Amino acid sequence: MRKLIQIYTGGVSGRNISVQQIVQKLELVQKAGLDGIIVGWSLEKQIYEWLRDYTKERGIELYLWFQVLSEFKRLGGFTAVETLYGKSVQSAVFDGDEEFSFYCPSHPDTFKSLRHIYETYFAEIAFDGVLLDRIRFPSPVTDPNALFSCTCPFCMEKLEKRGIGRAEIDEAKRQMQESIEQGGVLGIREYRDGTYSFNARKVEAYLHARTALITEMVSSLSLYFREKGMKVGLDLFAPFLAVFVGQDYTELSKTADFIKPMLYRHTYTPAGMRYELEGMAGKRAGRMKQLVGMADDRMTDFMAKELETVQKLACCDIYAGMEIHTAKDLPLVSVQSVREGVEVTEKMNCAGRVASWNLLEASGENLLAFMKEEICTS
Numbered sequence: 001m002r003k004l005i006q007i008y009t010g011g012v013s014g015r016n017i018s019v020q021q022i023v024q025k026l027e028l029v030q031k032a033g034l035d036g037i038i039v040g041w042s043l044e045k046q047i048y049e050w051l052r053d054y055t056k057e058r059g060i061e062l063y064l065w066f067q068v069l070s071e072f073k074r075l076g077g078f079t080a081v082e083t084l085y086g087k088s089v090q091s092a093v094f095d096g097d098e099e100f101s102f103y104c105p106s107h108p109d110t111f112k113s114l115r116h117i118y119e120t121y122f123a124e125i126a127f128d129g130v131l132l133d134r135i136r137f138p139s140p141v142t143d144p145n146a147l148f149s150c151t152c153p154f155c156m157e158k159l160e161k162r163g164i165g166r167a168e169i170d171e172a173k174r175q176m177q178e179s180i181e182q183g184g185v186l187g188i189r190e191y192r193d194g195t196y197s198f199n200a201r202k203v204e205a206y207l208h209a210r211t212a213l214i215t216e217m218v219s220s221l222s223l224y225f226r227e228k229g230m231k232v233g234l235d236l237f238a239p240f241l242a243v244f245v246g247q248d249y250t251e252l253s254k255t256a257d258f259i260k261p262m263l264y265r266h267t268y269t270p271a272g273m274r275y276e277l278e279g280m281a282g283k284r285a286g287r288m289k290q291l292v293g294m295a296d297d298r299m300t301d302f303m304a305k306e307l308e309t310v311q312k313l314a315c316c317d318i319y320a321g322m323e324i325h326t327a328k329d330l331p332l333v334s335v336q337s338v339r340e341g342v343e344v345t346e347k348m349n350c351a352g353r354v355a356s357w358n359l360l361e362a363s364g365e366n367l368l369a370f371m372k373e374e375i376c377t378s
């Protein structure tokens with residue numbers, strides 16, 4: 001099984017990460033069969049250049065951690081995702097410099113700007129591949145109106161070709177709200193194998209059509225990188241969350257060399273499985289947990305269940321994303337929990353696993369547990 005680690009160097013402005021900080025952590029894992037490093041997304045080239053030399057000498061692949069629909073708004077001509085009310089979806093900032101402000105996947109300037117950013121700031125590093133992150137619409141946790149976005153002219157033109165006009169979106173929202181008022185959870189009737197059926201049929205049709213907007217954009221970007229001889233990985237929400245942010249596992253996996261489902265059991269920040277479910281379902285979180293099969297005290301079991309779903313849906317390699325640390329001020333991830341996650345990935349015969357999401361903030365014990373190395377106590 002391939003083992004990859006992620007290094008977060010900060011937002012666009014960077015965190016002034018030193019090479020020595022990275023060396024200290026890499027010394028723990030470099031002899032344990034490390035296969036790849038995913039790094040991003042600051043503009044500090046010296047870190048990438050050093051890692052390029054380091055990985056080439058050791059036969060390790062180097063991937064650029066590339067944000068697609070957020071984080072780079074100061075570097076390009078991006079248009080914000082638009083709600084039904086003609087306003088921009090609310091943004092949020094986590095961990096000081098991660099800015100969750102999303103822009104439209106359908107606007108023609110989006111792809112042009114992303115290509116320009118890559119060619120201006122990253123192309124000369126000669127990465128082996130790229131991990132495309134934030135390939136989604138904003139989460140309803142950030143803004144309740146996000147579920148019914150983007151409704152700009154470019155997105156609406158594409159949705160209308162799939163039979164979804166503004167009237168259909170208005171009706172989908174009305175049906176969902178009616179379901180909620182009657183005690184339902186977002187109009188959901190059943191969840192099985194990564195797919196929801198809804199009591200509100202317009203909701204089902206709208207959410208399905210909406211995923212095509214993300215797939216189309218990712219397909220174009222993936223082709224762009226593959227034509228450069230680069231491998232492409234995709235960072236995806238867990239299957240039970242995917243449709244609510246516009247992600248279709250089956251279609252997206254056709255565009256990639258591997259997908260990385262973010263099966264985060266512990267962290268209570270964006271992409272964390274509990275965080276997203278509880279923020280989206282609100283007072284009916286308990287009912288939604290029943291619908292999707294999540295039990296609070298058995299999150300590793302739920303990780304395995306969702307990973308099994310990924311295997312049914314995807315048609316490319318699966319690199320399971322698992323935390324080896326959480327955000328500051330949250331309970332620490334235990335060594336035992338890391339070991340349990342590793343056992344799941346190996347039992348499920350995943351092609352790989354990814355230590356998420358920052359090598360620099362993980363403990364040495366957790367890193368060794370992720371690599372499946374014995375901890376030296378002498």
